[in-house]
Amino acid sequence: MKNRFAWIAAAMMFASMSSSAADSIIFQLDWLPGGDKAAVYLGVQKGYFKDEGLEVTIKPGRGSSDAITKIGTGAADLGTGGIGALMMAAAEGGAPVKAVMSIYSKQPDAIFTVKGSGITALKDVAGHKIATAPFSSSNTIWPVMLTANGLDLTKVQMLNADVPALAPMLATGKVDATIGWVTTGPAFEAVLKEAGKQLVMLPWSEYGLDGYGLSLFASEKMIKERPQVITRFLRAYIKATLASIQDPAAAAAALKSMVPEADLTAATAEYRASVPLMKNPISDRDGMGAFEPKLLKATWEWVAKAKNYPANKIDPEALVDRSFLPKK
Amino acid sequence: MHKWLDRAAPVLTFISILAIWETLCRLLAVPSFLLPTPSAIVIAAFAVDIGQWWAHLAATLEVTLIGFVVSILVSVPIAIALTNSRFLSRTLLPLLVVVQSTPIVAVAPIIVVTLGAGLLPRVVITFLITLFPLVISTATGLQATPPELIELSRSLRASRAREYWQIRLPFAVPYIFSALKVGITLSVIGAVIAEFVAAEKGLGYMILFSTSSFKVPQAFAALAILVTASLLLFQLVVQLQRRFFLWSIPASR
Numbered sequence: 001m002k003n004r005f006a007w008i009a010a011a012m013m014f015a016s017m018s019s020s021a022a023d024s025i026i027f028q029l030d031w032l033p034g035g036d037k038a039a040v041y042l043g044v045q046k047g048y049f050k051d052e053g054l055e056v057t058i059k060p061g062r063g064s065s066d067a068i069t070k071i072g073t074g075a076a077d078l079g080t081g082g083i084g085a086l087m088m089a090a091a092e093g094g095a096p097v098k099a100v101m102s103i104y105s106k107q108p109d110a111i112f113t114v115k116g117s118g119i120t121a122l123k124d125v126a127g128h129k130i131a132t133a134p135f136s137s138s139n140t141i142w143p144v145m146l147t148a149n150g151l152d153l154t155k156v157q158m159l160n161a162d163v164p165a166l167a168p169m170l171a172t173g174k175v176d177a178t179i180g181w182v183t184t185g186p187a188f189e190a191v192l193k194e195a196g197k198q199l200v201m202l203p204w205s206e207y208g209l210d211g212y213g214l215s216l217f218a219s220e221k222m223i224k225e226r227p228q229v230i231t232r233f234l235r236a237y238i239k240a241t242l243a244s245i246q247d248p249a250a251a252a253a254a255l256k257s258m259v260p261e262a263d264l265t266a267a268t269a270e271y272r273a274s275v276p277l278m279k280n281p282i283s284d285r286d287g288m289g290a291f292e293p294k295l296l297k298a299t300w301e302w303v304a305k306a307k308n309y310p311a312n313k314i315d316p317e318a319l320v321d322r323s324f325l326p327k328k
Numbered sequence: 329m330h331k332w333l334d335r336a337a338p339v340l341t342f343i344s345i346l347a348i349w350e351t352l353c354r355l356l357a358v359p360s361f362l363l364p365t366p367s368a369i370v371i372a373a374f375a376v377d378i379g380q381w382w383a384h385l386a387a388t389l390e391v392t393l394i395g396f397v398v399s400i401l402v403s404v405p406i407a408i409a410l411t412n413s414r415f416l417s418r419t420l421l422p423l424l425v426v427v428q429s430t431p432i433v434a435v436a437p438i439i440v441v442t443l444g445a446g447l448l449p450r451v452v453i454t455f456l457i458t459l460f461p462l463v464i465s466t467a468t469g470l471q472a473t474p475p476e477l478i479e480l481s482r483s484l485r486a487s488r489a490r491e492y493w494q495i496r497l498p499f500a501v502p503y504i505f506s507a508l509k510v511g512i513t514l515s516v517i518g519a520v521i522a523e524f525v526a527a528e529k530g531l532g533y534m535i536l537f538s539t540s541s542f543k544v545p546q547a548f549a550a551l552a553i554l555v556t557a558s559l560l561l562f563q564l565v566v567q568l569q570r571r572f573f574l575w576s577i578p579a580s581r
Contacts, residue, residue, distance in 0.1 A: 031535055060528050062437075069441055093569050164539035168361045191361050260380045261537045 006274040022055040023229045026159050028079030029202040030067040030214070032060050033259045035270025036183040037080075038251035043240030045254035052232035058258070064137060065089070071219045072097045078222065078233060082137050083215040083319075087303045090314045099320045101234055101289040103241075104213030104277040106205045108181040109138040109145075112166075112188055115198040122149045122207040128176040131159040133171050138179045141209065148208045171195035182277070186269035211299030212291065213277065223321060230324045238288055238326065245279055248272045291320045364545035369552060372545035385553060387529040391447065391519040392561070395454025396512055399462055402455070404504075407466035408492060428460035433521055440526040451525060454518030458511045464508030471499025501576040505569045512565050516558045531557075 001321065029037050039224040040058060043049050049056045061067045064081035072095040073080045080103065089095040111130075113119045119128060122145070132139055143153050161169055166178045167188045180188070182203055189199045216237065218230050244251035251269035278288070286292045303309070346366045352358070353365040360368055373381075403519045406424075436453055443449040473496045481491050523532025531554045538547035569577060 032540055034541065053377060062525065066437070074439070075444055164542065166546075167542050168359075171359065171361065191542050194359050194361065260377065261534060263541065263543070266541060 022050075022053055023226070023232075024055045024057065025049075025078055025229065025233060026076040027056050027058045027065045028070050028076035029061045030079065030081040031062070031322050032066045032260065033255060033262065035060070035114065035186075035248075035255065035262070035267030038255040038267060038271045039148055039241045039244040039246070040237065040253040041258050042244050042251040045257060046240070046243065048236040048239050048243075049233070052236045054229065054233055054236065056233075063135060068095050068097050068217065071095075071217050074219060074221060074223055075196060076323065077226075077264075078216065078218050078230070080214055081217055083212045083299060084137055084141070084303050086215070087300055087314065087316060087320055088140075088218065088307060088317055091303075097217050098220060098223060099215040099291070100218045100223075100230055100322075100324045101216040101237070102291050103215055104274075104290075105213055105282040105286070105290075105295070106203075106277045106280055107141075107209045107213045108183060108274075108277055109141060109204045109209065110180060110182045110185075111177050111202040111204070112170060112180050112185070113177040113200050113202070114192060115200055117200070119177055119202070122204070123151060125177060126151055126155045127157075129157045129159060129174075130177045130179065131161045131166055132176040132179040133163045134160045136163075136179060138181075141204070141302055142179065144302060144305045145204055145207065145209060147289070158263050167191040171197060174185070183270050183274045185273050186266060189269075192268070209302065211295060211302055216289075218321075218324075227324065234289065234324050235326055241278065241288070244271060245275050248275070253277045281307040287325075289325050291322060293317065296320065337550060357383065361542055361544050364548055367548045368545045369548045372543070373549035373552070376546065376549070381553065384529055384531050384534045384550070387527070387533075388516070388519050388523065388531045388554070389557065390532065391450045391454055391522060392512075392515045394447075394449045395518055396515040397456060398451065399458040399511065399515070400454045400508070403459055403462035403466055406463050407470055407500075410463070410467045411470040411496070412488075424460055424463055427456055432457055432518070436521060436525040440522075450519065450522035453522040453525075454515050457518035457521070458515045461510050461514065462504075462507045465510075466500055469503025470496045472503065473499040501573050502578075505565065505573065505576065508565050509562060512561045513558055516554065521555065 012298050027040060029040075031037070033041070040056070044056055044058070059070075059076060061070065061079070061081075064085035067076070067079045067081040068086060068089050078100075083099050083102070086095070086097060086099055089097070092145045103198060111119070111122060111125065117128075119125055125146075132142070132305055146152055146156070159169075163267075166180065168191060169175045170178050170188070171192050178188075182201055185199060192199050216234070223232060240251075248271040249268045250263075251271050252262070252264055255267050256262045282292075282295065284289075296316050300314070301311065304311050304313065350365050350367060353363060358365075364372070406420065410420060417442060432453055436449075439452055440449045463489075470492075477495050478491065481495055486494075519530070520532035520535075523530040524536055527533040531550050534550040535547045537543070538550060
């Protein structure tokens with residue numbers, strides 16, 4: 001009996017030793033590992049996480065709500081997702097997940113159309129056929145976006161189509177415009193080029209949409225039990241992001257080395273397309289990763305309007321924890 | 329000459345379909361994002377490293393085969409229980425029908441969230457898709473035994489175990505094998521559905537990854553490999569039956 005205790009004690013000691021050697025983190029992406037997700041791969045490949053004593057495993061996801069569920073249930077420790085989705089989750093009953101850093105300080109949603117379609121500003125979509133993916137987070141904001149530009153849903157003809165079908169539909173002229181994230185622009189360009197057409201993107205951020213987009217999430221369990229690990233992770237993640245902004249091609253190469261399915265040229269273009277969402281006057285003013293209270297409130301107001309929630313349904317401040325960001 | 333033509337017929341059909349496909353795509357200038365030509369698919373297939381294809385194929389086969397074997401191991405005892413006991417058949421069968429009528433695609437995300445992101449949820453999804461036809465066919469086969477034989481075995485005081493092992497199960501073999509043929513193709517479908525929902529490897533994941541980055545020829549290449557694998561697995565079941573249960577194949581073929 002005594003012997004067995006000694007064994008358990010030894011095993012526990014060994015376990016605590018190995019955990020202090022490197023903290024393992026399961027990092028949940030909100031979508032497939034496309035070029036826009038390259039920064040975290042660069043962090044792994046360049047050893048930024050290792051320098052902080054972290055061993056990071058990256059898992060591809062199937063949408064922001066999927067990522068929030070996985071982080072909330074403990075299937076992952078940290079991850080990315082749209083903060084709008086987190087606000088909706090909170091308004092619908094809550095998930096034990098908090099945003100610890102903003103990644104996009106501008107919303108990525110945009111109208112994609114082709115040159116010569118007659119759509120050159122958002123209000124021009126009136127009377128046109130527009131396709132969107134059925135589960136896109138943009139769909140909830142879209143009616144509010146139209147109202148803000150003096151239109152409403154009755155003025156446009158909406159179609160639902162699966163994500164892979166959107167670019168072909170635009171290329172063949174089945175629709176006049178589609179809704180998508182600016183990060184997918186390069187992929188659309190490639191498809192449209194084959195049809196001899198030229199892509200025109202109208203980012204909603206230029207037509208009144210403001211607020212935070214993609215953010216970094218942590219489970220409340222993680223925040224309570226391993227706060228130091230989050231601080232170290234953010235330090236390395238920001239370092240990786242800055243390096244990727246400097247050199248998108250290196251980030252894409254890091255992605256390619258871990259995700260062989262990725263296409264180097266396309267991934268570079270995708271990362272480059274996401275840079276203005278991360279590095280812009282807002283991030284220059286508040287610092288990278290910040291949640292500025294006013295802008296955070298604006299983010300929630302868009303969600304509340306889109307989903308018809310009362311404005312006081314949740315307090316967006318309760319969904320963020322700024323304590324892990326590097327001190328300025 | 330006639331015999332030769334007869335043997336080559338399937339291959340010739342296949343080749344001519346590919347030729348028509350290629351010509352039509354080229355003549356009508358169908359863009360590759362709508363329907364790629366067979367040659368574009370072959371080029372896309374070779375653009376991907378062979379080791380990578382193998383890794384994806386191996387991942388899908390692993391899920392397919394584990395799910396398939398588990399559903400065989402579970403379905404035979406269930407089928408025996410169903411034929412053996414009126415009570416079990418009244419309680420278990422409705423449950424099986426519920427499982428079968430639930431669209432797995434709809435519950436797959438729930439399974440993944442509950443069981444984590446490893447191999448287990450994928451095997452469970454495959455298993456759930458394959459189970460029902462196996463149980464039903466096996467049970468039908470077990471019941472198809474001529475009643476005189478059962479009466480004879482009972483009058484000779486053969487044990488229940490012998491009744492099943494030596495009379496009922498052999499009679500069920502043709503039924504089981506026709507279920508296995510359906511089951512193996514369903515297992516492949518199950519594995520792909522599971523990979524659509526949660527996976528970082530596998531041909532289903534490859535198809536999802538390719539279509540979401542608009543690499544349609546690459547998606548078709550993955551699809552072609554998947555279909556080939558499915559055909560080979562089907563043939564494997566056919567050959568197993570031929571080799572070990574030749575008597576169970578009707579003589580007319």
